[in-house]
Amino acid sequence: MPNWCAGTLRVRGTKENLTKFVLEGLQPVTYFGSEKETLKIDDYGRIKCERCWIKGTRRGFILDLDEFICDWNDEGKIAIGLEAEFAWGISSEELLNSCKQYGVDMRIHAFECGMCFNQIIEIIDGEITKDEEVKFDDYNWDCICPNVGG
DSSP: OOOEEEEEEEEEEOHHHHHHHHHHHEEEBOTTOOBOOOOOOOTTSEEEEEEEEETTSSSEEEEEEEEEGGGSOSSSOEEEEEEEEEESSOOHHHHHHHHHHHTOEEEEEEEETTTTEEEEEEEETTEEEEEEEEEOSSHHHHSSSTTSOO
């Protein structure tokens, strides 16, 4: 059982690119990794999934996806926040590949209380602008969310 590096993955792009990322870049799976039926938009513009694998990642998942595409603005870029967890840590290169493939930007500040570190990753316009691992002398005191992940 891995330690989970968890946080909110923010994804930004046009409505078209965000929709493509959600529908094509995420694969519904069971907790044990068996694939389920692909994501679809229902009659109300809603996309829902309990657990989705982020395609192209070793073990990155979106949890409790529940988005209403019809609420997304058609003008300019918009951002959505997705509850995410990654086994042991996050590969910025894997996220970069998704960003390039779907034309989106990503940002995450993730917490791993088991191994006492945070990861901060930001990818804008197909370039990694931030990729930091933050370690702490006293994780329970210094970390802003010491009970997340692990």
